[in-house]
Amino acid sequence: MVVRARDVMTERVVTIWADAPLARAQERMAESRFSALPVVDRRFSLVGVISLVDVLRHRDDPHAVVGDAMTEQVVSVLPTTNVSIVAHRMRVYGELRLVPVVDKGILVGVITRSDLLRHRHSGGRLRRTARRIGGVVPVAPLPEAMAPRGAGRIGGRPTSSLRVADVMTDGGLVAIPPELALDETAEVLLSYRFTAVPVVDDRDHLLGIVSEADLMHGSLDGGRRLRARTVSEVMTRDVEVVHPADPLTDAEDLLSRRGFRVVPVVDDEDVLVGVLSRSDLL
Structure with a gap:
């Protein structure tokens, strides 16, 4: 049976108007934990999409809408x-997370x-295969440290005066082993609503990172990727x-200008000690 867009789409959509203050878009993304919102007019016609990176690039303008x-x-x-x-378009347009x-x-x-990913892996059970640095991650609830902070730690201070350690998430870090099956990796991302998760060895050394896009390629493309079974086969190593x-x-250069969603933070021995995401810069 052919699966259509209506079969997998989310119908309860969080939207915003084009004339709303940019700060309101930031608030709605933080509240809903979305990285992009459709922009509609008063008749609910689609007029655009605003993403977290768009907000970051215009946040210095207090009058921006x-x-x-x-x-x-x-x-x-x-x-x-x-x-x-739809899946093909998301692979072709790498930055596209919302259609x-x-x-x-x-x-x-x-x-x-x-x-x-949810449609493909529906019915699966999240196992305790993700690891918190220093211990096992419970399946629920979401670790407080991984929730978006909004404007919390920066607090209006200029980013030029801050170090990575001032705003990074360094508690309750979630990471996965390279031998984890792709189905279980998808369940980890879906359960914690992550876009990517670091991959570490048993001593917490960073080996790579695996994202939703990596799993989509692994699940939906032809050739070698279609036969991939574990994280190590699809993760980004460099x-x-x-x-x-x-x-x-x-x-900030990596996240807002070069389009990265998550940047791992490591010590001098390449041990994972934190992560930075776009929401940490708000």
């Missing part, structure tokens, strides 16, 4: 679109990479990292 920062040329699909086409579903010009849902004493501006 969503329409100033959003992307207007949006890749959208119909409810009847084959879901394999709006539009019917007669009206936004009726969205599809994220998480929706695609990982950009920062150190606790590095200027925060170094990490």
Whole structure:
């Protein structure tokens, strides 16, 4: 049976108006833990998409509204679109994590990479295979340290005055072993609503990082990736990292200008000691 966009899309969509203050978009992303929001007009017609990286790039303008920062040329699909086409577009457009579903010009849902992974791995049971540095991670609830902080630690201070250690997440770190099966890795990402998770050895040395995009390639592409079974076969090994004493501006360059979603923080022996995400820069 052909799976359509309407079969996997999320219908209860968090949206925002184009004339809303940019700070409101930031608040809604922090509240909902989404990294992008569809932008609609008063008739619920899709007019754009705003992402967390858009917010970061325009946050120095106190008068900016969503329409100033959003992307207007949006890749959208119909409810009847084959879901394999949606997956293909997400692979082709690497930064794309959200595809709006539009019917007669009206936004009726969205599809994220998480929706695609959830559909493929539905019915699975999350096992205790993710590890917290220093111990096993409980399946629930979400570790407090991994929740988005919004404007918490930066607190309006200029990033030029801060170090990575000032804002990184360093408690309750979640990591996975390289031999973990891809199905179980997908369950970890879905359960904790992560976009990526570090891969470490049994002494917490960073080996790589695996993302939703890596799992999509591993699950949906042809060739070798389709036959991949474990994290080590699909993870990114050549990982950009920062150190606790590095200027925060170094990490900001990776996250907001070069498009990284998560940057691992390691010590001088490449032991994972923290992570930085875009939400940490708000």
